Amino acid sequence: MIPKGEVVMKLTISGKQMELTQGIKDNIESKLSKLDKYISPDTDVKVTVSAKKGRHKIEVTIAPKNGHVIRAEESQENLYPAIDLVVDKLKIQLKKYKDKMQKRHQENKSIRFDSPEINDSILEEDLEDFEDELFIIKRRKRINIKxxxxxxxxxxxxxxxxxxxxxxxxxxxxxxxxxxxxxxxxxxxxxxxx
Structure with missing residues (x-):
């Protein structure tokens, strides 16, 4: 649980086709609070949890006031591993976004840059895989929107x-x-x- 009085993201958790217990909400809030140091307090974070055919799905959308929307989803038989995996995906995306923004802009109010680096080895491995592939526009097309x-x-x-x-x-x-x-x-x- 997040200590009372601490500034955190604006978190909305909702259930779709399932009733969310307080334990599930607390677990999601606790796991997502690890991302709080990378997100400014005015950022809206929407979480939707659903269950269908024996699988649990969690979708998280991070929508900063000034910045790009970051979204991740994960589906597993058990909800708790899905929560862990979606948080790992979001860490990777936030780290990539932070690094790209630092290169282009020295100040960005949507993502905090004063935080310590993420030490998770999963981030470094995954970032190396994606680094060369991201943000390369290989084709541009103009369309007539009717x-x-x-x-x-x-x-x-x-x-x-x-x-x-x-x-x-x-x-x-x-x-x-x-x-x-x-x-x-x-x-x-x-x-x-x-």
């Missing part, structure tokens, strides 16, 4: 054989993205108002 319904966007995506398709929603006149979900079906990503 107004259409969500159903038309799904059809267009299937016709071009892609896993996603960008379109302008003809009802809202906003840019949206339709994508194929790993577990079947489709999803839509829409811009959130600030």
């Amino acid at each position: 107004p259409m319904s969500e159903e038309e966007a799904v059809l267009q995506m299937e016709l071009v054989g892609h896993d996603f398709y960008i379109f302008r929603n003809d009802e809202t006149d906003e840019i949206a993205l339709v994508y194929k979900r790993k577990n079947g079906g489709y999803g839509i990503i829409e811009q959130e108002e600030y």
Whole structure:
């Protein structure tokens, strides 16, 4: 548990298709508090835990006020190992993000830079694997975004054989993205108002 009075991230934990016990919430809060030294106190952290067909899934989204959204998910038969694995993934992503931002900007208010380095060997090994692959734009493409319904966007995506398709929603006149979900079906990503 986090000591009372200590400034922490804004954490929201919710359950989907399952009831969360206080023990589960405390465990998630305790594990995520290890990331607190890398995240400024005004950062929103949303956690969704779900259970389906004997597997537990945890999704964590870190949304700094000024910065890039960092997201990780993990699915396991047991929830507690899934929590540990998703926190490890987030540590790696935060470390990579921190290193990239330090190279480009000396001051970034979304991620704290005054903290000690992460000593976990898992981070160093995984960072070496990803370092050369990240942030290299290999192709740039311009597209004509046409107004259409969500159903038309799904059809267009299937016709071009892609896993996603960008379109302008003809009802809202906003840019949206339709994508194929790993577990079947489709999803839509829409811009959130600030």
